Amino acid sequence: MAIVKNDSLIEQEWITVDAEGDLPSSDENLIVPLERFKEERDSLLGRNGGLGVQLNPGDAPEDLADDLDRLSIITVNFPAYTDGRGYSYGRVLRERMGFTGELRAVGDVLRDQILYMHRCGFDSYDLKVEGEVALNKVRAALKEMSVYYQPTGDGRVTAQSLRERRRAALGQKAS
Amino acid sequence: MYRYDDFDRQLVHERTEQFREQVKRRLAGDITEEQFRPLRLMNGVYLQLHAYMLRVAVPYGTLRADQLRQLGMIARVYDKGYGHFTTRQNIQYNWPKLDEIPDALLDLAKVEMHAIQTSGNCIRNTTTDQYAGAAADEIEDPRPYCELIRQWSTFHPEFTYLPRKFKIAVTGSPNDRAAVKVHDIGLRMHQNDAGETGFEVIVGGGLGRTPFVGKTIRDFIGKNDLFSYLEAILRVYNRFGRRDNKYKARIKILVHEEGIDKIRELVEEEWSQIKDGSLRVDDAEIAHYIEQFAPPAFETLADDDADFERHKSENRRFANWVRSNVIEHKQPGYAIANVSLKPIGGIPGDATDTQMELVADLSEKYSFGDVRVTHEQNLVLPHVKKADLFALWTALDADNLGTANLGYVTDIISCPGLDYCALATARSIPLSQRISERFSDLDRQHDIGELKIKISGCINACGHHHVGHIGILGLDKRGKEFYQITLGGDASQDASIGKIAGAGFSEAEVVDAIESLVTKYIDIRDGGERFIDTYRRVGMDPFKEVLYGDR
Amino acid sequence: MSLQVVTANRLDDGLVVFLTSDGSWSENINDARTAEGKEAADALLAEASAPELDIVIVGPYLIDVEQQGSDLMPTKYREVLRTKGPSVREDLGYQAV
Incomplete structure (x- = not known):
């Protein structure tokens, strides 16, 4: 298991607790599922450590609208790589709701999905392989394609806007 | 027609290289079949009954001559000399080897083609009117x-x-x-x-x-x-x-x-x-x-052509082909020519490498290098001068591509069925061949008029049987193929889903069953009514009666 | 009790193959190792499903066969087609050889 963020391996600094599990001491950084966050919101926000929320398929990221600035991390669970709901959650969180914290893909996160996740706003990946292998997979995945048709919030320039720039430049030259 | 710019070209090239790497990782054991499967599917690679199948996208059914020629080359080099045009206006090859598919994709990329998203749980190839840019009734291309x-x-x-x-x-x-x-x-x-x-x-x-x-x-x-x-x-x-x-x-x-x-x-x-x-x-x-799809350089012509009329009156087979396969064009003096891939007794939608090359050549000669694939598994040369139709038909006819049956009872949509498909429960091609042979007489076909038979070899309905005027669904009943008939389906602007007529038929019975339906229709139709119109007027009962009698 | 063999498609070219007595894969069903009874069939399938075979074949499964003279013949028509080739193209597939 290794976590890759911004072209580096990072340490696991978060304890993820499920719906029923005991909470760690107040100083620990904690991630809880959305349902538990909704139920225990006030006490969770009163803890000393960092707080994150995990979204599972079927959850509504909109439920976090009032609390985004209190969350350092949101993990989106892909229980199977074929379940693509998390891609929409990523775009809604980043592009619509303006979440700026860490957005981590967890679960069945495979090399060949990483580029799509990145395009949907994810910036960290919890992979089931170790260290350098994980880092190399992420690096390879992110550089496989260099042309993008869709405008998403990832900052990549689309083919369309490059075409427009080129046409504008040609137009200037011609005149 | 749309031409790739360097961005499109780069994207397809990168995708080809990406798939080459994925295949390499799979063959080396770095990824399992389970992990590889969705990756190959998103590049159009299925594993079928006998071998892999490669489905190549023909975006909105539009092909240039050089592209169709390349499809013919790929059929020869990477397959067994033929390809199958599908109801999504695509083409699929039935025998490619996994370790050669990256090379085939590279050859496709050279003519601005690919197999991207021809399978998988993604947005598939967008389809449209095969007569786009040519049809007289079009609002806009x-x-x-x-x-x-x-x-x-x-x-x-x-x-x-x-x-x-x-x-x-x-x-x-x-x-x-x-x-x-x-x-x-x-x-x-x-x-x-x-x-x-x-x-x-x-x-x-x-x-x-x-x-x-x-x-x-x-x-x-x-x-x-x-x-x-x-x-x-x-x-x-x-x-x-x-x-x-x-x-x-x-x-x-x-x-x-x-x-x-x-x-x-x-x-x-x-x-x-x-x-x-x-x-x-x-x-x-x-x-x-819109500019990319600007009309070709049509000549200003009179709508009539004397030679064309003369050939029609002198050559009955040509006249028949014009009657069924040639459609009105928006430009005076031009016509839309349909190339039937449904020869009597043939395999619907199949074309050989040389047939593809011939149609490519003819499209350059007569149709501005423009070819279309139809969801009914035929090809179209969309912009042919009426004056050239006879020469075109003569060349097509010499290679078994001049069949005059567009929209007729022998112009059958058929999925590959159990002869090729891993999901199928029954064969569909042989049935389409038997029906085609039964109704081979052209005068009879013309008399029957528009009648759309669509055959699927399983419940997934790739052969569109639900929207056939007569639909046939092949099923498996205790190890034997049997066929269920639906009536009254329609895929047009008056779309409707066909209704099951009753119990299924054995392979031996089903052609007779179809014939009895047609005979009944001829018997009870009002002047000018198509089969579907008659069905809508009289309903299921008269047809059910000829199928099942008192059963 | 019915007779069974294991079939799959070969990874590199996709062609239909059968598990043989020496643990290799043959294009000819008559080379296939047969299993009689559930226990033997399960063991055969388990052998064909070994993880290391994932780079040799794809999707192994058991099919019912009958001995017809010196030939093994699948009982299901689907499998007959796989051992021969498309019924509508007798010039293609194993039947063409």
Whole structure:
């Protein structure tokens, strides 16, 4: 298991607790599922450590609208790589709701999905392989394609806007 | 026709290299079959009964001569000398080797083609009217919008792992030849009260196990807003479509279970948040794409041609072909020529390498190098001078491509069925061959008139049997093939789903059953009525009676 | 008790193959090792499903066969087609050889 963020391996600094599990001491950084966050919101926000929320398929990221600035991390669970709901959650969180914290893909996160996740706003990946292998997979995945048709919030320039720039430049030259 | 620029070229090239690496990783054991499967599927590679199958995209059914010629070369080099044109206006090859497919994809990329998203739970090849840009009844050429949809949907990062596959069809004509009402999204071009051209948006149509005619989610969406609206529909589907059961995962089930009003509410709410965003396409951008599909350099001609008329009167076979296969063109002096891939007793939709090369050559000679693939598994040369039709037909006829049967009872849609397909429960090709042979007499076919028979070899309905005037579904009953007949289906603007006539028939019985239906129709039709019209007038009972008597 | 063999498609070219007595894969069903009875069939399938075979073949499964003279013949028509080739193209597939 290794976590890759911004072209580096990072340490696991978060304890993820499920719906029923005991909470760690107040100083620990904690991630809880959305349902538990909704139920225990006030006490969770009163803890000393960092707080994150995990979204599972079927959850509504909109439920976090009032609390985004209190969350350092949101993990989106892909229980199977074929379940693509998390891609929409990523775009809604980043592009619509303006979440700026860490957005981590967890679960069945495979090399060949990483580029799509990145395009949907994810910036960290919890992979089931170790260290350098994980880092190399992420690096390879992110550089496989260099042309993008869709405008998403990832900052990549689309083919369309490059075409427009080129046409504008040609137009200037011609005149 | 659209030409790739360096961005499109780069993208397809990178994809080809990516797949080459994926194949290498698979053959080296770095990824398992389970992990590889979705990757190969998104490059059009299936594992079928006998071998791999490669499905190549023909975006909106439009091919240039050099592309069709390359498809012929690929059939020869990487396959066994033929290919099969499909109901999604694509072509598939039945025998490629996995370790050679990256090379085949590279050869495709050389002519601006690919196999991207021809399978998988993503947005598939967008289909449209095969007569786009040529049809006399067209409001506007739909292909510029299809090309924009192609780009928007290619590697869409959010919509690559949808609940299920997703198919979009577009028609620019009120006479729907693209079956838009039986697609996940159908777009019908029309004008609103203000005189602007835009699209009616239809969702939740589809065939398969649970067929539905789509429902209108929006009467009119302007061209500038089309892409944000599509994105809104796809986002609602991706988030809320069922994923617990693959047979209930298409958007038609979501629309059916939640109701069109609820889905409309969700889509409109989503759309209101993105409609002014970066997916809005401005008029200059659209104009740029319209220009790419500008009409070819038509000559100014009289609509009549004396030689053409003379050939018709002198050559009965040519006259028959013109009668069934030649369609009115919007440009005077030109015609749309349909090339039937349904020779009597042949395999529907199959073409050999040399046939593909011949049609490519003829398209350069007679049709501005423009060829179309139809969802009814035929080819079209869309822009032929009437004066050239006889020479064209003569050349086609010499290579078994001049069959005069478009829209007739022998112009059968058939899926590959159990002869090739790993999912099939019964064969469909042999049945289409027997029916074709039974009705081979051309005068009789002409007398019967338009009659669309569509055959699927399993419940997944790739052969569109639900929308055949006569539909045939092949099933397996205790190890024996048997065939269920549906009546009254229609894929046109008057779309309807066929109704099951009754108990199924054995392979030996089914051709007689079809013939008895046709005989009954001839018997009871009112002058000029097509089979479907008669069925709609009299209903199931008279037909049921000839099939089952007192049974 | 019915007779069974294991079939699959070969990874590199996709062609139909059968598990043989020496643990290799043959294009000819008559080379296939047969199993009689559930226990033997399960063991045969388990051998064909070994993880290391994932780079040799794809999707192994058991099929019912009958001994017809010196030939093994699948009982299901689907499998007959796989051992021969498309019924509509007798010039293709194993039947053409």
